[in-house]
Amino acid sequence: MKQVNVFQIGLGNFGRHGFEKFIEMHNHLNRADMEFHGLAERDFEKRQAAEKFAARNNVEIDTFKSVDELYRAASNVEGEVLIYDAGPTATHANHIYRSMNHGFYHVAEKPPSMTRDEHIKERKLAAGDDVVWKADFIERESPVVKQALKELQDVDIESIKVFRQSSMGVQKILDPIERSGVLGGDILDKMTHEIFVLDFLQAAGYEKELELVDAESEYFMPAGNVSDQLMRPEGGKTDSIEQSAPGKTWAAFKAGNVNVELNSSWLGAGKKARKQASRLDFVDHSPIVTESKLANDTAFLNEEARFFVTEGDRKLFGDMLHGRLFDLQTEEEIEVPELMHDQLYRVLRKSVLRAAGRDVGIVSDKDIDVFMNAVFDTLDLVRENSSGFYEELEGANRRVSRLVYEPNAIEDSEAESVTG
Structure with a gap:
């Protein structure tokens, strides 16, 4: 069995959770000889906190001020190296190239690439399926998805609809520093999670393919609250639709004779999501969370939904946000499995086992290409189908204004459902 040496880049909010999972695996993972060596983080206090956390768990680690230092250290260890990239999104592609040139396994938060050209270059550099992209595919480890796969075995499917919608874009507008690491707009940040639709198709006996039929972004992202420019996927401002980040999108695909629809949003839940949510009226449960929150002392309507609906021989409603599945x-209600570890732990564990040479179920190169190309096709088409810069800007500002309250007004406000 190969020894796997794990190094981590970045210790932000999501990265901190991954770091804690790796420290747990360092002490308790029996199926692989895994050692967590260290991490690169510019912030001194975060490095210090990581060292203390590791020490409390009887793990000695190295910390590095730069990614260059980390790669030099990783090049001098014996055995396989796995890089866990929880750094800024804009640096993911460069880190993937660097790991491939060193022959390292690489696990990157989503989106791994911000453009189609970056994606193509990454696939050419990757040998076999040694590159594993984590956050894009984390819902494949959802207990709801796992149970749905069992329910969909060898059945006729007419359609699959997926909704992943939140108010992340509003939070990014109101508190850009706190949310600076969240990039891509709704398509690259949200839609890239839904690769599990290929697993649904395979379970039912269909070809794993996605041919884009139509797509439209109902709103693009304004660069600020009442802004005169739109937001770029990589951050910053633009007055060009071709360089702007979508904010609320639907995309229709064909997979043989199965209709697949993906709905993503950074600007709250929409009418379609609410219509589908109403199908659960037979139980006292709403899959859409709606609440007032504060961002940088400004109140806004925070909405979040993560669910799928299948039609055909099995009509299923899977609420991934709350971990519930309905017929x-x-x-x-259909019982879902109680799994020992959370989804992030299981994804990272599979990455370690794969690096150790074990045969585990990870996404194939072909599936990655099929899905990521569908995502980039969607991004291209929504820009092509836009109404033009000024029309999109006006609509985007109007949408944000419906989700934002007056500063410091959260105590006096009650969140109401905002449709659209």
Whole structure:
């Protein structure tokens, strides 16, 4: 069994959780000889906190001020190297190239690439399927998705609809420093999670393919609250639709005779999501969370939904946000498995086992290409179908204004459902 040496880049909010999972694996993972060596983080206090956390768990680690230092250290260890990249999104592509040139395994938060050209270059550099992209595919480890796969075995599917919508874009507008690491707009940040639709197709006996039929962004992202420019996917401002980040999108695909629809949003939940959510009226449960929150002393309507609906021989409603699965025909809840570890732990664990040479179920190169090309096709088409810069800017500002309250007004406000 190969020894796997893990190094981590970045210790932000998501990266901190991954770091804690790796320290746990360092002490308790029996199926692989895994050692967590260290991490690169510019912030001194975060490095210091990581060292203390590791020491409390009887793990000695090295910390580095720069990524260059980390790669030099990783080049001098024996055995396989796995790089866990939880650094800024804009640097993911360069880190993937660097790991491939060193022959390292690489696990990157999503999106791994911000452009189609970056994606193509990454696939050419990757040998076999040694590159594993984590956050894009984390929902494949959802207990709801796992149970749905069992329910969909060898059945006829007519359609699959997926909704992943939140108010992340509003938070980014109101508190750009706190949310500086969240990039891409709704398509690259949200839609890239939904690769599990290929697993649904395979379970039912269909080809894993996605041919884009149509797509439209109902809103693009303004660069600020009442802004005169739009937001770029990599951050910053632009007055060009071709360089702007979508904010609320639907995309329709064909997979053989199966209709697949993906709905993503950075600007709250929409009418389609609410219509689908109403199908759970037979239980006292809403898959859409709606609440007032504060960002940089300004109140806004925070909404979040993560669910899928299948039609055909099995009519299923899977609420991934709350971990619940329903049969829409019998109006009964389907029990989902209770898994020992959370989704992030299981994704990282599979990456370690793969690097150790074990045969584990990870996404194939072909599936990555099929899905990521579908994502980039969607991004290209919504820009092509836009109404023009000024029309999109006006609509985007109007949408944000419906989600934002007056400063410091959260205590006096009650969140109301905002449609659109």
